Amino acid sequence: MLEISDLVCGYGQVAALRGISLSVGEGQLVALVGANGAGKSTTLRTISGLVPARAGSIRLQGDDVTRAGPQKMLKLGVAHCPEGRRVFPHMSVSENLAMGAYLRASDAGLKADYERIYTSFPRLAERRHQMAGTLSGGEQQMLAIGRALMSRPRLVLFDEPSLGLAPNIVEQMFAIIGSIRDAGTTVLLVEQNAFAALELCDYAYLLEAGRIVMSGKGADLIDDPHVRAAYLGS
Amino acid sequence: MSTTSSSAILNVEHVGMKFGGLTAIADLHFDVQEGEILSLIGPNGAGKTTAFNIMTGFLKPTQGRVLFRGRDLSQTRPNEIARLGLARTFQRTSVFADDTVRDNVLIGLHRFGDDTRAAALLDRLFPTPAARRAENAVRERADAIIDMVGLTARAGDKAGSLSYGEQRLVGFALALAVEPKMLLLDEPVSGMNASETQGFVRLIRKVRDEGVTILLVEHDMPMVMEVSDRIVCLNYGRLIAEGPPEAIRTDPKVIEAYLGKSAAKLEQREVAHA
Amino acid sequence: MTRFIAPLFLVVFALLPLGLTDPYLLNALIITGILTICAMSLNLLLGFTGQLSLGHVAFFGIGAYVSALTALGFDVSLPFGLRVTHEGGAPLLGFLLAILITGLAGYLIGRLSFRVRGAYFVIVTISFAEVVRLVALNWVELTQGPLALTAIPNMVLPVPGLGDMALRSKMQNYYLVLAVAVASYLLIARLVASRFGRAMRGLKENESLALSLGINATRTLTVAATISAAMAGAAGSLYAHYIRIIDPDVFLFSYTVTMVIMVVSGGKGTLAGPLVGGILFGLLPVALRPVMAPEAQWIVYGAILIAILFLMPRGIVPALEGLGERIAARRKAGDKPTDVMPAKMGANP
Amino acid sequence: MDQLLQHIFNALVLGGTYALLGIGLTLIFGIMNVVNFTHGALYTFGGYAMYLAAVALGLNFFVALPVALVAGLLVGAFIEFTLLRPLRRSDIDTTMLVMIGAGIIMQSGTLWIFGGVAKAVPTPFPAQPLTFGPVSLSYVNLFVLCAAVALIAITYFTINGTKLGRAMRATFQDHDTASLMGVNVSLIYTATFAIGSALASAAGALLGPVYVVTPQMGDLAAVKAFAIVILGGLGSISGATIGGFILAFAEELGAGYISSGYRDAMGFLIIIAVLLVKPTGLFARAERIG
Amino acid sequence: ADTIKIGVNEPLTGAFAASGTYVVNGAKIAADEINAKGGILGKKVELVIEDNKSNPTEAASVAEKLITSDKVPVLMGAWGSSLTLATMPKLEEYSVPMLVETSSSGKITTSGNPFIFRISPPSSVEAEAFEPSVKKLGLKKVDFLVINNDWGRGAAADFSKMLKANGVEVGLVETMDQSAQDMSAQLAKLKASDADTIMVTSAVDQLTLLFKQMAALGLKKRIITTGGSQNPDQIIAQAGAAADGTMHLTTFLPWWPEKTPNPEATAYFLSEWKKRGFDFAGATESFRGYDGIRTVAAAIAAGGGTDPASIQKGFWKVDFKGLNGPIKFNKSGPAGKESGQSKPNVYIIEISGGKVNQVQLGG
Numbered sequence A: 001m002l003e004i005s006d007l008v009c010g011y012g013q014v015a016a017l018r019g020i021s022l023s024v025g026e027g028q029l030v031a032l033v034g035a036n037g038a039g040k041s042t043t044l045r046t047i048s049g050l051v052p053a054r055a056g057s058i059r060l061q062g063d064d065v066t067r068a069g070p071q072k073m074l075k076l077g078v079a080h081c082p083e084g085r086r087v088f089p090h091m092s093v094s095e096n097l098a099m100g101a102y103l104r105a106s107d108a109g110l111k112a113d114y115e116r117i118y119t120s121f122p123r124l125a126e127r128r129h130q131m132a133g134t135l136s137g138g139e140q141q142m143l144a145i146g147r148a149l150m151s152r153p154r155l156v157l158f159d160e161p162s163l164g165l166a167p168n169i170v171e172q173m174f175a176i177i178g179s180i181r182d183a184g185t186t187v188l189l190v191e192q193n194a195f196a197a198l199e200l201c202d203y204a205y206l207l208e209a210g211r212i213v214m215s216g217k218g219a220d221l222i223d224d225p226h227v228r229a230a231y232l233g234s
Numbered sequence B: 001m002s003t004t005s006s007s008a009i010l011n012v013e014h015v016g017m018k019f020g021g022l023t024a025i026a027d028l029h030f031d032v033q034e035g036e037i038l039s040l041i042g043p044n045g046a047g048k049t050t051a052f053n054i055m056t057g058f059l060k061p062t063q064g065r066v067l068f069r070g071r072d073l074s075q076t077r078p079n080e081i082a083r084l085g086l087a088r089t090f091q092r093t094s095v096f097a098d099d100t101v102r103d104n105v106l107i108g109l110h111r112f113g114d115d116t117r118a119a120a121l122l123d124r125l126f127p128t129p130a131a132r133r134a135e136n137a138v139r140e141r142a143d144a145i146i147d148m149v150g151l152t153a154r155a156g157d158k159a160g161s162l163s164y165g166e167q168r169l170v171g172f173a174l175a176l177a178v179e180p181k182m183l184l185l186d187e188p189v190s191g192m193n194a195s196e197t198q199g200f201v202r203l204i205r206k207v208r209d210e211g212v213t214i215l216l217v218e219h220d221m222p223m224v225m226e227v228s229d230r231i232v233c234l235n236y237g238r239l240i241a242e243g244p245p246e247a248i249r250t251d252p253k254v255i256e257a258y259l260g261k262s263a264a265k266l267e268q269r270e271v272a273h274a
Numbered sequence C: 001m002t003r004f005i006a007p008l009f010l011v012v013f014a015l016l017p018l019g020l021t022d023p024y025l026l027n028a029l030i031i032t033g034i035l036t037i038c039a040m041s042l043n044l045l046l047g048f049t050g051q052l053s054l055g056h057v058a059f060f061g062i063g064a065y066v067s068a069l070t071a072l073g074f075d076v077s078l079p080f081g082l083r084v085t086h087e088g089g090a091p092l093l094g095f096l097l098a099i100l101i102t103g104l105a106g107y108l109i110g111r112l113s114f115r116v117r118g119a120y121f122v123i124v125t126i127s128f129a130e131v132v133r134l135v136a137l138n139w140v141e142l143t144q145g146p147l148a149l150t151a152i153p154n155m156v157l158p159v160p161g162l163g164d165m166a167l168r169s170k171m172q173n174y175y176l177v178l179a180v181a182v183a184s185y186l187l188i189a190r191l192v193a194s195r196f197g198r199a200m201r202g203l204k205e206n207e208s209l210a211l212s213l214g215i216n217a218t219r220t221l222t223v224a225a226t227i228s229a230a231m232a233g234a235a236g237s238l239y240a241h242y243i244r245i246i247d248p249d250v251f252l253f254s255y256t257v258t259m260v261i262m263v264v265s266g267g268k269g270t271l272a273g274p275l276v277g278g279i280l281f282g283l284l285p286v287a288l289r290p291v292m293a294p295e296a297q298w299i300v301y302g303a304i305l306i307a308i309l310f311l312m313p314r315g316i317v318p319a320l321e322g323l324g325e326r327i328a329a330r331r332k333a334g335d336k337p338t339d340v341m342p343a344k345m346g347a348n349p
Numbered sequence D: 001m002d003q004l005l006q007h008i009f010n011a012l013v014l015g016g017t018y019a020l021l022g023i024g025l026t027l028i029f030g031i032m033n034v035v036n037f038t039h040g041a042l043y044t045f046g047g048y049a050m051y052l053a054a055v056a057l058g059l060n061f062f063v064a065l066p067v068a069l070v071a072g073l074l075v076g077a078f079i080e081f082t083l084l085r086p087l088r089r090s091d092i093d094t095t096m097l098v099m100i101g102a103g104i105i106m107q108s109g110t111l112w113i114f115g116g117v118a119k120a121v122p123t124p125f126p127a128q129p130l131t132f133g134p135v136s137l138s139y140v141n142l143f144v145l146c147a148a149v150a151l152i153a154i155t156y157f158t159i160n161g162t163k164l165g166r167a168m169r170a171t172f173q174d175h176d177t178a179s180l181m182g183v184n185v186s187l188i189y190t191a192t193f194a195i196g197s198a199l200a201s202a203a204g205a206l207l208g209p210v211y212v213v214t215p216q217m218g219d220l221a222a223v224k225a226f227a228i229v230i231l232g233g234l235g236s237i238s239g240a241t242i243g244g245f246i247l248a249f250a251e252e253l254g255a256g257y258i259s260s261g262y263r264d265a266m267g268f269l270i271i272i273a274v275l276l277v278k279p280t281g282l283f284a285r286a287e288r289i290g
Numbered sequence E: 001a002d003t004i005k006i007g008v009n010e011p012l013t014g015a016f017a018a019s020g021t022y023v024v025n026g027a028k029i030a031a032d033e034i035n036a037k038g039g040i041l042g043k044k045v046e047l048v049i050e051d052n053k054s055n056p057t058e059a060a061s062v063a064e065k066l067i068t069s070d071k072v073p074v075l076m077g078a079w080g081s082s083l084t085l086a087t088m089p090k091l092e093e094y095s096v097p098m099l100v101e102t103s104s105s106g107k108i109t110t111s112g113n114p115f116i117f118r119i120s121p122p123s124s125v126e127a128e129a130f131e132p133s134v135k136k137l138g139l140k141k142v143d144f145l146v147i148n149n150d151w152g153r154g155a156a157a158d159f160s161k162m163l164k165a166n167g168v169e170v171g172l173v174e175t176m177d178q179s180a181q182d183m184s185a186q187l188a189k190l191k192a193s194d195a196d197t198i199m200v201t202s203a204v205d206q207l208t209l210l211f212k213q214m215a216a217l218g219l220k221k222r223i224i225t226t227g228g229s230q231n232p233d234q235i236i237a238q239a240g241a242a243a244d245g246t247m248h249l250t251t252f253l254p255w256w257p258e259k260t261p262n263p264e265a266t267a268y269f270l271s272e273w274k275k276r277g278f279d280f281a282g283a284t285e286s287f288r289g290y291d292g293i294r295t296v297a298a299a300i301a302a303g304g305g306t307d308p309a310s311i312q313k314g315f316w317k318v319d320f321k322g323l324n325g326p327i328k329f330n331k332s333g334p335a336g337k338e339s340g341q342s343k344p345n346v347y348i349i350e351i352s353g354g355k356v357n358q359v360q361l362g363g
């Protein structure tokens, strides 16, 4: 579904990605792991069009979308749940969710989608009218996840969705990701909780200093001694 | 629950906090002993960050009070609390984004070698030799702190251009620059992977060994269980459990409200470690 | 590279009058110098603490009035049958009082308005300036209101061994302004380099983080506001004794706008910025005057302002600094090619 | 008593116009975070647009009004497109200065084109006032009040009740994330500035006929608009509306019963007083730390 | 030099741009007329016109520039009183005389500046001229509404003094900011007062607004404006019926050139004004620029030299008929350093039925 080849990009004079290639198959859950500053977030930002690519290409279902820009990507069904929550602070929880559904052409099924998110995260239901900026860190993270799902994407890019979530909510979150994958949505997942991500994914890439250094089935990476030492802490 | 004991560095006494109709903290009561690593855990929205905000003077509790080394903090402003030796980090990344990492730490060290002599004012206004010496000392100290958190390679980069995990380290370095007696860390390892977390644990231990008491808020349970001397668990702003890690891990109330199935995994890991 | 701007300016402007015979240009330089002092003082707030004062002219005006009234004397009756009379005294006393009283005003405004930040601070300062202007306009007994204070004496300086010297000539006034400007510059430069300067920077960028590091926001900002106000007050005093007549028009909002233009176009938060911006926008109207119609002068003035910001959004001095850095980086890269270039600030998403 | 009643009526009319000035600015300053020094110039522009449409082109008064409004919309879009767009990532002081430059150009341009002599715009309303006992109210003022209220209501609904309004708020809170939601951020920038400008222009077009049209008419209006916006809380339409009425009552009653010399000081004194009591402004946004 | 330079220091941009421009246009007519007749002392006059931006600091700088760079031996300016006051130290510094054409502040001629010669009336002169009419109009109690600057406050003070001396009660003194557009609060207060007459001092734009707002409030009292900056035709055009019944003290009667002290000159000035495509309404303001330059020319001729000192001496010898009466300077201010003040005629006109009528009450 998503095909990235030789992607290069950076900020100012900093090179963040030095030519990476990866592919995500339809309906797959692909994990991207790597150390702080490796360029994981940058990869996702480039796919969704927030950061322009300097070289290389991004193809979505065969079409070149390297310079499509965020709006176009969303129209093509790519949603990005950004790093660091990034909720709209002066809008209520429900308005934030409504922003997630901004591009949806029709309101059909909108109600059901709200309810689905509220049942997944009951805390959000409780706080429907609270300004998102005053939510606790974890509550904001739940909101960010819910918001990304509101567009009914075909491909979701999750950037550290477990960040700041309580252990029981983390589990729930992984369950949700598993279930949307099972429902046919493709997922590209960046996670520091590498163990959980590698367990859950169909395929994984390891990013170091802006280059892909390893890829394979999740289980294979878990067993790799380098990965164990550098990312799993054992 | 413990009452004010002589070795407690921080006493939280029946603190409550309401936002409009919402009770974020209800009658919170616990102590932190000098030199320990105490973790504060609890579900999202339980009131942990709010408790930090109260302890550091950013919020005034609607009820109760906090004592730091026996001193009531209710009328004390955040900057004064920092000067008393109680420093914190923030849950959301918080750095001086437009300055380099080194300048960040220098700002944090703005009181380094503080002295109230009248001559200090002169040093400020004229480039006396004493002023130059002080300036060199402060720069050395900054580099030492940066080295300690492992950011030496990025010391000259703008803090805002660092990756998320690196920015969290800058936040930690800033708190260290205050030379605190006690550190409040709000989710310090979020955004770090397991190996980076282990490095950070070593760092915390080192800081503690230098005599700094640590109160930790963190959702990374393996890390919490490993590093804590004692754990306090909150739910809906109330204390639901308090005790050593082993007790908390198996406490049914904590499992129900917070740990969920991960409790079982923690046990496995423990076994694997053993 | 930009380190040399200030010393260069000092040398050029110290020598300039020796080759300059046109009193009109000298007059323009004096007025520009006075406004540049104001700009430097505004920069202390806007550039280094990040607080925009759009009422800065209030301190300038208060300084002018205090100094003028000290020299001229006054006789006012207050409520409850009180009566205050002052005979009129030495202009130098007025200068010192102007600094003292505007500093005090700055302190009070700081105490009051630094309970709030950002936009709210802006409006408190505008409000303050407007209220002060209206007081100057309506308290006729003290200020003569719109009738203006006239016949303000020239500044008199005691010269050791020579007795008092009245600064009647332009040249004398020019060097007085230059001396005050140099003193202001040095004071700001030292402040900014000290830990007080670090505290200001911290507050400007992230206030709650700064607080958590023990930086006393209220005190730091109030001290900055006090010094800034006192400096503007000193400039006001110089103005009063040079122009020798003042009326409530010294509180015109357009003076504040001019100061802001000088600071931001030159580069706020840099030491040399207000100097460069001050000289440029102080002398630009003088340069435009002979070449075009009055309305066109303003249009060109506005267009030049916009053009500068389009080319150098952070101001002239930071742009020069950036240029210098890039040249240095290129030279270094030439020496030993490296893969990673030093980080440059990009937009932070 | 009669005098008080008259003051109250006056303040209501004045408050409506202040509120209209305030909401235009609250969009640009409060929501977009651009310190808009062209607001006064756009207000003046509205006055002259009305003059051109009604006097030079001879259009009907009620046709000329929307013409002026649309002209303001276009000028606003143009300013955003040419001046603000290239500086989108610059800081607030830089854009403020560019707006100062633009304001200077617009005002001097107006002076150059139209000269300094005031222009009057005739209205179709009867000159005789409506009288209720001791209180008089002119038809024009009544019309202006109604038009202002209608424009405020429409704006309020647009910002708080439509998808466009939501996208506007989202964009200026976090524009990268807004673009991830599929918002056409560039369009929103232009639209917001244009709508704010149209409101300023509408205020000028409505008040031009009540007063006279001069190149300086916007100066005082702009300062007051800033005060209103901040009194009411940044970015809040209802706050700006209430702020407008508070300012009007303060000025009217202050001038009536305290001193007309300090009339314009009243509003500012109120602001200082309010901030003393409530340092976050009347309608503060909830913020949190940590 | 083959020309005589006259510096003109007027507000061409900023708050007073309209008035300053009118004055300059009047001045140009005078200069062209003088040059067409061969100039003075055999030399043509050349106006050096500078904009003081309605800002006192600029006014002072402009004076400095005109004197030192352009080397003008004499100036005319600077419209507003604070603008004029700001230039005065410069005149002393360089010993160059200036003709003041518009400013009304008493201080200008009483502060001991011997380089000042004024043809516009300070409000005390106006009040004096109006005195005989007080009884005839039957004034009992008068309120004031004045612009909050030296001009308005000076008028309120001088007229109050004169009225009190004539047994007329003085009530409220309300002020308005020079840029204020909404005066309804002041008017509501004046409406509730028991005075029979309101004396108003302000410039034409604000007067227009006042009359409209008075009508809107149903305020019907006798209105008398002072200050000579009314442009009645502009008021009629812009305030319409609202201006009906208002009375105005003016110093020039362009409506009836034949009734003016110098009918031919008035007729010439008005025809030139029209020929150049200017608005008739501006004539009441611009005639001061015209008379001002003619006065300067007369001073040059009388002094017999083109240096500042001769011109200063010449001013004292000036005696000719301006558009509003004889121009001749009387001494004013502290002995030894007197300024010159000419005393123009003052007329009362009334607007009724959309027309200007002269009120013959004596005076």
Ligand SMILES: Nc1ncnc2c1ncn2[C@@H]1O[C@H](COP(=O)(O)OP(=O)(O)OP(=O)(O)O)[C@@H](O)[C@H]1O
Pocket: A011, A012, A014, A015, A016, A034, A035, A036, A037, A038, A039, A040, A041, A042, A043, A083, B160, B161, B162, B163, B164, B165, B166, B191, C345, C346, C347, C348, C349
């Ligand atoms: N806005 C920016 N300006 C300049 N450099 C940046 C910016 N954002 C990221 N970088 C740099 O790009 C590199 C990759 O950053 P990125 O955020 O993609 O890392 P990451 O893998 O997501 O790390 P983390 O796990 O800490 O989030 C880092 O070296 C970082 O310093």
Ligand SMILES: Nc1ncnc2c1ncn2[C@@H]1O[C@H](COP(=O)(O)OP(=O)(O)OP(=O)(O)O)[C@@H](O)[C@H]1O
Pocket: A134, A135, A136, A137, A138, A139, A164, B019, B022, B023, B024, B042, B043, B044, B045, B046, B047, B048, B049, B050, B051, B091, D286, D287, D288
């Ligand atoms: N300023 C505020 N206004 C309203 N509600 C608030 C405010 N600050 C916090 N809250 C609410 O109080 C509760 C406690 O928040 P707090 O940030 O302390 O939670 P937390 O325990 O730190 O959670 P997390 O683990 O998610 O960070 C949350 O439900 C939050 O929504």
Ligand SMILES: [Mg+2]
Pocket: A040, A041, A042, A083, B163, B164
């Ligand atoms: Mg990342």
Ligand SMILES: [Mg+2]
Pocket: A136, A137, A138, B048, B049, B050, B091
């Ligand atoms: Mg928290």
